[in-house]
Amino acid sequence: MSNKQETPTHFNPDADTVLIAFDGSDQSRRAIGNAGRFLSAKNAYILTVWEPIHRQAARAAGVGGLMQADLSTTEAVEEDPAFKEATSICDEGVTLARQAGFAVEPFLVESGSAIWSAIVDSADELNVDLIVMGTRALTGWKSLLQSSVADAIVKNSGRPVLIVPPADEDE
Template sequence: MSSDYTGDTVLIAYDGSEQAKGAIRYAGRFLSTKNAYILTAWEPIHRQAARAAGVGGIATADVSAVDDAEGEDPAYTEAVAICREGVAQARDHGFNTEPYLVESSTAVWTAIVDAATELDVSMILVGTRALSGWRSLMQTSTADSIVKHAGRPVFIVPPMEGDD
């Protein structure tokens, strides 16, 4: 995807969470670059169902029954809405934005790192839940994986006071 952006560009990972919204607010205050791609990664509903069945061992219903009238995947429809929300949030905080929707076939962090490489962005911005204690030992965070594999600067914004 080409853009008419000049200068540095940031890739903002946006999933609609309060942490992602907080990261955009914080970045709008402190980053000098104002060109941004708003990335929303999504997973097709049939893959979500298969993953859930594999993890929980529960049989799932025919997922074609949940597709909307146009045959569009409801997960895709939701991802488009989330990405549009992220674009609006970023614009409200001074960014020149372009949406970037990516289908995730593996881990979300992989989709983010691959998109950053494809778009050749200067930096990746992510919010994090900042897990601690036992939860942090049991779960590798998306932000941690991005830092380890991105090969470029990563701006991680932890939950701020008032974020849920």
């Protein structure tokens, strides 16, 4: 039995499919616009990765090295503020992708691991032809202190990746 998603019926079966990582940032908005402008692929999954609020709180509490309280919850996913925000962000991405000419399917993924890993796993599950994403394009000390999601995806995805750089400040 395959764990691959069924292709949405509104997707063109003869067209390539892209996975666009969308977090609501200016860089991810720019990635959607450029994908619509330059790609012939017209099927797109809009991926928004989210982390439950209780897991975010547990991670933040553990930063100081103190013992962590049990912050697990039995709250329904739909009631989680982080899920609600992720849904809203993904909906914005879907709207932008439709405006860019794509047949679109939203794809929300709960993740407790690295963002890049969730993106790569989603690309595998959906069997997309290309991953599209924006980047902050950090340089200097910042690039040494903060890992690059884009770099990790390129190194680990095993499929083509389109990385759209941030806009010039003059734009």
